[in-house]
Every structure is written in C-alpha cells, then in structure tokens.
Amino acid sequence: MPVAAPPFSLVRLLRAGLAACALLGAGxxxxxxxxxxxxxxxxxxxxxxxxxxxxxxxxxxxxxxxxxxxxxxxxxxxxxxxxxxxxxxxxxxxxxxxxxxxxxxxxxxxxxxxxxxxxxxxxxxxxxxxxxxxxxxxxxxxxxxxxxxxxxxxxxxxxxxxxxxxxxxxxxxxxxxxxxxxxxxxxxxxxxxxxxxxxxxxxxxxxxxxxxxxxxxxxxxxxxxxxxxxxxIGGRTPLLAGAALSLLDRGPGENILPAPLTWNPAGYELLGNGRLSLDLRGGERDTRFAARWGGDDQGDWVLHAAGRRGKAGTYQGFGAAYHRFPYTLGGGWDTSGPLLAGSLSLGRSGELWGRWHPLAAQSRWAWGTTLIPADYWQLYAAQSPGAGVIGAGYWLPGGTPAAVRPWQLGGGYHYGTGRGAPFVNLSYVSGSYTFNTELDLAGRWGLSFGAAW
Missing domain, CATH: 3.20.20.370 (Glycoside hydrolase/deacetylase)
Known part of the structure; x- marks a missing residue:
C-alpha cells in the first residue's frame, strides 16, 4: 500500500546522485x-x-x-x-x-x-x-x-x-x-x-x-x-541516457511506494562493470541501474539506483557500497529516508544480501539470495514484510555455438498480500541484452529488458 510522502528535503541530493550515475554511464x-x-x-x-x-x-x-x-x-x-x-x-x-x-x-x-x-x-x-x-x-x-x-x-x-x-x-x-x-x-x-x-x-x-x-x-x-x-561514447549511450531520465522522473503522484522487492543496493558478486534493467508490469515501471566504480575485486565501490512509478505513487532510491571480499557494505537515500544495505559472497556460487529502511512506514527490511549451483542453472529468492518470491531458471540447450544457450525457461511463486500466485517466465538473450516475459496464474503479465557489460 502506498503512503503519503513526508516532506522530502533531501530529494535534490538523491537526484544529484542519480545524475552522477547517468554521467558515469554516458561517458x-x-x-x-x-x-x-x-x-x-x-x-x-x-x-x-x-x-x-x-x-x-x-x-x-x-x-x-x-x-x-x-x-x-x-x-x-x-x-x-x-x-x-x-x-x-x-x-x-x-x-x-x-x-x-x-x-x-x-x-x-x-x-x-x-x-x-x-x-x-x-x-x-x-x-x-x-x-x-x-x-x-x-x-x-x-x-x-x-x-x-x-x-x-x-x-x-x-x-x-x-x-x-x-x-x-x-x-x-x-x-x-x-x-x-x-x-x-x-x-x-x-x-x-x-x-x-x-x-x-x-x-x-x-x-x-x-x-x-x-x-x-x-x-x-x-x-x-x-x-x-x-x-x-558508444552504442549503449542512448540507453543509459534514457535510464537516467527514467530514474529522475518522480511522476505526478506524491504517494510513496515500497522499494522494489528484489532490489539489492549492495549487489557486487554478480555484477560486471554495469547493468541496466527496465520492467513493465501491472501498470508500473521499474528501472534499475548499477555501476562498479573500482580497480579490482579486493577493493571496489559500486553505485546502485532504482526507480518505481505507477498510478499509486513513486519510489526513488540511490545507494553506494564498498566491497572488500567477501563483504559489501553500504548505504544511501530513498524516498522514505536513509537506507542501509549489505551483501555476502557465497564462494563462487552466488550472493546473499539484505537492506533496511529505518524510517519507512512499511517494508522496512528485505533480504534475498541468488545462487548458481550448476552450469546454466539459477535459483533466487527475496522477502520483505508481506511479500516474497522464490524461483528458478534454466538456460535451454541450443544455439550456435552450442554454449550460447539463448533461451531461459523459469518459474516460481510470488507470495504475499494480494499477489500470491505461481508464475512462469521465458527469456531470450542476444549478446549482452536480455528480453523477458512473465505470466502468473492470476493473469498478471509483464515484460522486461536488461543490458549488462
């Protein structure tokens, strides 16, 4: 449920941080x-x-x-x-x-x-x-x-x-x-x-x-x-510029939405140099951006931003974290106030993460994990008060060369107030770009696009 936004005196700071992310990506x-x-x-x-x-x-x-x-x-x-x-x-x-x-x-x-x-x-x-x-x-x-x-x-x-x-x-x-x-x-x-x-x-x-x-x-x-x-300047520059505009767009509403369930403001273990995603479902738009700002895996900074917009309200969040293997610790600011976040490397098999919003009226905390237990398999889960998801995906054999495997078939279960239902999804990858569609048994349908580098 959205809540009315309190006075947000540091919104300019948040927007400045997101603009810095945009400049980092644009060149x-x-x-x-x-x-x-x-x-x-x-x-x-x-x-x-x-x-x-x-x-x-x-x-x-x-x-x-x-x-x-x-x-x-x-x-x-x-x-x-x-x-x-x-x-x-x-x-x-x-x-x-x-x-x-x-x-x-x-x-x-x-x-x-x-x-x-x-x-x-x-x-x-x-x-x-x-x-x-x-x-x-x-x-x-x-x-x-x-x-x-x-x-x-x-x-x-x-x-x-x-x-x-x-x-x-x-x-x-x-x-x-x-x-x-x-x-x-x-x-x-x-x-x-x-x-x-x-x-x-x-x-x-x-x-x-x-x-x-x-x-x-x-x-x-x-x-x-x-x-x-x-x-x-390269082929991804227009994508990154568009993402920056999307993240900076508060929209017409003044209500605050909770942070996206699976957003990890301290993600590092499964991040390359950067990642961008756009998800459209249920009348909402969810945009996320991440960039590694560092020199090596033993000492690195990482920047994360997330924006969520729908008829019920908006959400904007910005986080910065420092990685020192195997830990990543950080914090930032979102539409409800300060946030803290951290993640832990699970060897070379994945990552465990958590975040905390001390001033949020709802969904003050969330945690999740992503695992790669075997080649071409991915398991994931995330939970916050009143909502959660658990799922798996497998990259199907096929493609040229054979190791490419451009299609992923997955499924799982969304649980929580008003949205408990099994779902299936299908992804197609072209190079470092991913296109995904998801449908659950309650009839909700979504599309998403992602790019990594």
Whole structure:
C-alpha cells in the first residue's frame, strides 16, 4: 500500500546522485583511458558493429594516430600509465578473415593487433589455424583468450568458469564473450593466471586491468572518432541516457511506494562493470541501474539506483557500497529516508544480501539470495514484510555455438498480500541484452529488458 510522502528535503541530493550515475554511464572524460576497438569479421558480410572493411580499418588507425594515440596490444594497454594515449585493435573469435584482411593492413601500418581466440574453434572452417596464429605472434600480435567454447561466463558454476578460463600458452588477457563477466569471473581469471580482461560498456572512473572498457561500436565511429576516444561514447549511450531520465522522473503522484522487492543496493558478486534493467508490469515501471566504480575485486565501490512509478505513487532510491571480499557494505537515500544495505559472497556460487529502511512506514527490511549451483542453472529468492518470491531458471540447450544457450525457461511463486500466485517466465538473450516475459496464474503479465557489460 502506498503512503503519503513526508516532506522530502533531501530529494535534490538523491537526484544529484542519480545524475552522477547517468554521467558515469554516458561517458566519463578520460583521454588517458585505452581506446579499444573490437571487431569480429573483416572484409566479409557481417553485422553493422561487428564487421569492418579493410579500408575503414586503415582510416581508423590513421585517425587515432592523428589524435596522438600509440597502438599497442591489449596486455600492454592494461599496463599503460594513466596519461598515456594508447589504442588497441581487437579481433574476437579468431576468424579466418582477420588473418586474410586485417593482418596485411595492420602490418603495412606497423600496428600490432590483438586476436582473442575461441580455442575449440582453432583450425575449424572459417577460423584461423595454429600455424596462422603463430605467424601473427611472430609479427608482434597478441593471441589472447576468448574462452574454450565461447560460453556466457555469468551463467556458469565455479567449475564451469575454471573450465572455460583454463590457461592457454602465451595467453595473458581474456575478452569476455558477449561482454559478460562478474566478480566470480574476474577472480577465476586472476587465479588462472590471466592479468587483464576486456569487456564492453562506457569508461569507468578508475582502471581495472581485468575489466577494461571497450564501448560498443556504432556505424558512425569514423565520423565521431575523437568523441568516442575521449568520452567513451558508444552504442549503449542512448540507453543509459534514457535510464537516467527514467530514474529522475518522480511522476505526478506524491504517494510513496515500497522499494522494489528484489532490489539489492549492495549487489557486487554478480555484477560486471554495469547493468541496466527496465520492467513493465501491472501498470508500473521499474528501472534499475548499477555501476562498479573500482580497480579490482579486493577493493571496489559500486553505485546502485532504482526507480518505481505507477498510478499509486513513486519510489526513488540511490545507494553506494564498498566491497572488500567477501563483504559489501553500504548505504544511501530513498524516498522514505536513509537506507542501509549489505551483501555476502557465497564462494563462487552466488550472493546473499539484505537492506533496511529505518524510517519507512512499511517494508522496512528485505533480504534475498541468488545462487548458481550448476552450469546454466539459477535459483533466487527475496522477502520483505508481506511479500516474497522464490524461483528458478534454466538456460535451454541450443544455439550456435552450442554454449550460447539463448533461451531461459523459469518459474516460481510470488507470495504475499494480494499477489500470491505461481508464475512462469521465458527469456531470450542476444549478446549482452536480455528480453523477458512473465505470466502468473492470476493473469498478471509483464515484460522486461536488461543490458549488462
């Protein structure tokens, strides 16, 4: 039940915090950050942002050189000083077209590339052979890790992470498939001897060698190369700007809604560099944003924001937490006043969390957990006074390559006043974007969209 809002003298502080989150996602001025341009195919038919023509490749190298950038490998970029202008030409999967079309262009320009290889595909039709990889190494290229089978790492158990990230001779850096990683993944990569990693998303205010940002490519990168290099503007920038506007929108009502049941203002263990979600159901809109603001898994800050809006009222919340393995502790402010939150890493199997709203008129506390007990399985639960949910999901076999598994089937039970009912849901994943639909036996239907990096 919504309650009337008390005088909210610190709403400006909350909005300032949310605006800071928006600026963090939209692009931090960071000329000293490595500029990483990541492609898959070169000179062949392909997607708009994963494919590049050889002449475009040459133009972008010359354009970045004109801006004062020096080209290095991915591992060298991870070790570059804070004021060095370095750039990386990255090629994922180990495709044959990289050897045939990118290698000659970059060799003529004196540029070392970084090829991240799916090891199970080496020598297969359409992929480079071991001899071709050796030739690239001899020419100064870096041959990095793109996992054994291109599995989405955030859906794997501890054993699955070790299997996909097992050491490969000479591979010091990993490019996370689909840009998906989390704290479990980064710790496993470090334990397996990897010293750097590359993911997507905007630039972070601090530099983590195991999660270097490579903002999503766009068809207009040649025209806006300078802005992309300095500010990290990429394909996700419009999404992040839209999320900021949604979070800052209080709506016409003055009633306060409870915090979203499953919102964890101290979430860390299952977070990569950032995450955005939008959920529409029952006449309400639920928007959430999270960003890691840190340098490594042993000492990190994380920012969280949540907004909930419907005819009955609104909710806005902002939290900041500090992680020191295995704990994450933090606090913030929401529409009802201050809040406290914390979470605990459950090894490499998930996370347990809780939050407390000391001045809230209802739903003062909540707790929950998410577990990944086996590859492609997820179990979750959350509870607050008068409401709760318990559920499970499984990523169905299928897709190309086989490890992708783009469909997840799940279900569970919502319980509490006025909404106790079983539900089923179906999710589809394209890269690092998730689309979900849910229906319960009371006839309630919802849609959600998520992006991670």
């Amino acid at each position: 931090q001025a960071a000329a000293e950050r490595p500029v990483i341009l990541a492609y898959h195919e070169v000179g062949t038919a392909g997607g708009t942002t994963l494919h590049i023509e050889p002449e475009q490749l040459r133009e972008r190298v010359l354009g970045l050189r004109a801006l004062g950038y020096r080209f290095v490998t991915a591992s060298q970029a991870a070790q570059a000083g804070p004021q060095e202008r370095v750039a990386v030409m990255q090629f994922d999967d180990g495709r044959q077209s990289v050897y045939e079309h990118a290698f000659p262009v970059l060799r003529d320009l004196g540029v070392p590339g970084s090829a991240f290889v799916i090891w199970e595909q080496v020598g297969q039709p359409g992929f480079m052979t071991g001899a071709q990889l050796d030739e690239l190494r001899a020419a100064g290229w870096e041959i990095g890790h793109h996992t054994q089978g291109h599995a989405p790492l955030t859906r794997l158990s501890a054993a699955g992470l070790e299997r996909e990230l097992q050491p490969q001779p000479g591979a010091a850096c990993v490019a996370y498939p689909y840009n998906l990683h989390d704290a479990r993944t980064r710790r496993t990569a470090r334990e397996q001897g990897l010293t750097c990693g590359i993911t997507g998303g905007p630039y972070l205010p601090r530099h983590d060698p195991l999660a270097q940002s490579a903002p999503a490519l766009t068809p207009w990168d040649s025209e806006f190369l300078a802005a992309r290099a300095r500010y990290g």
